Amino acid sequence: MRIGIVCYPTFGGSGVLATELGKALADKGHQVHFITYQQPVRLIEFNANIFYHEVRVATYPLFDYPPYETALASAMVDVIMNHQLDLLHVHYAIPHASAAYMAKKIVETQGRYIPVITTLHGTDITLVGRDKTFAPVVTFSINQSDAITAVSRNLRDETYRNFAIEKEIRVIHNFVDTRRFRKKPLDAFRKVIAPNGEKILLHASNFRKVKRVQDIVRIFNEVRKKIPSKLLFVGDGPERPGAEDLGRELGVYEDIRFVGRQEQMEDILAIADLFLLTSEYESFGLAALEAMAAGVPVISTNAGGLPEIAVEGVTGYLSDVGDVQGMSEQAIKILENAETLQQFKTNAAEHAQRFDINTIVPEYEALYNRFLA
Numbered sequence: 001m002r003i004g005i006v007c008y009p010t011f012g013g014s015g016v017l018a019t020e021l022g023k024a025l026a027d028k029g030h031q032v033h034f035i036t037y038q039q040p041v042r043l044i045e046f047n048a049n050i051f052y053h054e055v056r057v058a059t060y061p062l063f064d065y066p067p068y069e070t071a072l073a074s075a076m077v078d079v080i081m082n083h084q085l086d087l088l089h090v091h092y093a094i095p096h097a098s099a100a101y102m103a104k105k106i107v108e109t110q111g112r113y114i115p116v117i118t119t120l121h122g123t124d125i126t127l128v129g130r131d132k133t134f135a136p137v138v139t140f141s142i143n144q145s146d147a148i149t150a151v152s153r154n155l156r157d158e159t160y161r162n163f164a165i166e167k168e169i170r171v172i173h174n175f176v177d178t179r180r181f182r183k184k185p186l187d188a189f190r191k192v193i194a195p196n197g198e199k200i201l202l203h204a205s206n207f208r209k210v211k212r213v214q215d216i217v218r219i220f221n222e223v224r225k226k227i228p229s230k231l232l233f234v235g236d237g238p239e240r241p242g243a244e245d246l247g248r249e250l251g252v253y254e255d256i257r258f259v260g261r262q263e264q265m266e267d268i269l270a271i272a273d274l275f276l277l278t279s280e281y282e283s284f285g286l287a288a289l290e291a292m293a294a295g296v297p298v299i300s301t302n303a304g305g306l307p308e309i310a311v312e313g314v315t316g317y318l319s320d321v322g323d324v325q326g327m328s329e330q331a332i333k334i335l336e337n338a339e340t341l342q343q344f345k346t347n348a349a350e351h352a353q354r355f356d357i358n359t360i361v362p363e364y365e366a367l368y369n370r371f372l373a
Contacts (some may be wrong), residue, residue: 009034013121015091069098093141097138115371117145118145143165172364181290201275204268222325240258297347
């Protein structure tokens with residue numbers, strides 16, 4: 001198959017999933033064309049079946065804002081016609097689904113039919129898409145898609161609840177390459193973070209308000225009172241200064257390390273003992289799944305799709321949003337006993353196998369084949 005993948009090229013879950021899907025499809029012999037405004041961050045190795053097409057946006061004094069959606073639709077048309085694409089798979093509804101609809105109608109005038117599959121990822125539905133500015137276009141473009149998928153049952157239900165969707169939304173969960181995360185910890189790396197054998201707690205996100213990163217600092221403060229620990233923050237974003245200030249206020253800043261955005265998460269997760277995720281909402285929770293694949297138990301909220309990937313008391317624990325005390329006690333319960341910690345690590349790695357890339361990607365291939373047939 002010749003597949004066009006449209007996504008955001010950033011560290012966010014939708015871009016990561018789209019890129020990993022494209023790489024997996026290319027490894028299976030399909031020709032994959034990424035169409036976006038810059039090369040996706042996870043698209044770093046060469047593959048003869050992968051092509052990247054940059055969306056170039058012209059700027060003119062007349063435009064207060066660059067017309068990205070129009071430029072994207074034009075880029076799609078160019079790639080469809082010149083590379084004989086069989087289908088388009090767009091990730092994140094805004095503006096990819098509407099641009100794909102425009103491209104589809106343009107190529108129809110040139111005698112080409114191309115199916116469009118839209119995958120919903122989260123804030124395109126739960127936050128941005130619900131804004132009255134975008135809602136009519138989001139609803140229309142999703143309904144015009146030939147197939148719609150969502151990364152969790154929770155997100156599917158939220159979409160039906162908030163939009164007048166007339167078609168079936170199929171749930172195909174996010175996935176993880178479990179082989180990639182089966183890495184032994186680098187002792188030298190661990191000693192840099194925890195020189196005296198302290199336990200390492202980890203959080204990775206884009207530090208947006210919905211992640212509630214100050215709750216992470218408060219949980220760490222409680223855990224540290226009982227168990228010698230270090231806290232590792234991976235990522236960056238608007239809430240980082242607040243987390244740093246709270247760390248200083250609580251007197252734990254010296255035991256916190258902010259390492260910024262990192263690509264090789266498998267190396268970092270390999271040294272972690274516990275992953276913390278305190279979000280108000282997660283449509284799926286890809287960061288938590290990657291942690292489990294690395295054998296790291298997860299303490300998280302029970303928001304959104306997180307209960308679909310975590311198992312209470314097996315892979316970690318789930319609590320209500322804002323329950324810092326409860327999550328602190330659960331973290332201590334796992335960390336204070338070596339045998340308990342090891343059992344949770346084993347459980348997490350085993351459960352992550354259910355979401356392995358080799359299980360999920362064939363679901364997308366079957367969906368593609370249905371529309372190509």
